Amino acid sequence: MTYTRCIRSCLVLLVFLLLFAAWVNPSGAAQDGQGNILIFWTENDRLKAVTLMTAQGRGNPVGIVAIPVYIRINEGEHHLTISETYARVGREGLTCRLEQLFQTPIGSYLAVDQSTLEKASCIFGPIIMEGRTTSLAEVFEGSYTEGEIEPQSEIRALAARLVEPKALIKAPQVMMILTTEVRTNLGYRSIWNIYRMVELQGPGVIHKRALTGRDFYVGNRKYRDVAPEAWARTLNDVT
Secondary structure (H helix, E strand, O other): OOHHHHHHHHHHHHHHHHHHHOOOOHHHOOOOOOOEEEEEEEEOOEEEEEEEEEEOOOOOOEEEEEEOOOEEEEEOOEEEEHHHHHHHHHHHHHHHHHHHHHOOOOOEEEEEEHHHHHHHHHHHOOEEEOOEEEOHHHHHHOOOOOOOOOHHHHHHHHHHHHOOHHHHOOHHHHHHHHHHOOEEOOOHHHHHHHHHHHHHHOHHHEEEEEOOOEEEEEOOEEEEEOOHHHHHHHHHHOO
């Protein structure tokens, strides 16, 4: 999966958080203090993308670190990719491993399946991106344009669309999806805080980076090795 597609996995979180937060009552929510959030994009049992989002409070950026699923990590005597690790130990096991690599606790997660994304796309209907009419699903997959896509600009543009009144009125339908299909342990307070940060500071508050390293191929399969110190450094770059 390319870097551009990997960074798109954060769009799912923005879609659900921005709309859902506008309809919740934050005054009755408990503080959960979970500022680091893993977003999993799956298709049935297969991991398509995983992204780390960090939101440490007002005045700080909303940081996004794309984690390409073809990155290899050391698992004892073996090297497994992120996707292979997910298949072997599941969401909780991969989260523990990423906590070690990023050298930080990750207390929250949000898991969205491809089928849920397609339903959300139907709810939103047409949206305007890059001057043309497209759909949320096409934006997420990157199929709405044949030109070069700059992920940070794309994320900010989509976030701006999602705080418009015509998008917010669709929140009840999105809430139904949240409560029935999206797996998450995010509390209302965390959701509200992220929404307010984007609403008050604008989409420019979103900062992104991808984990870079040495790419190579074995046959037709792509792999990436990331230096141990690069994990924490990349996270620091967006916070």
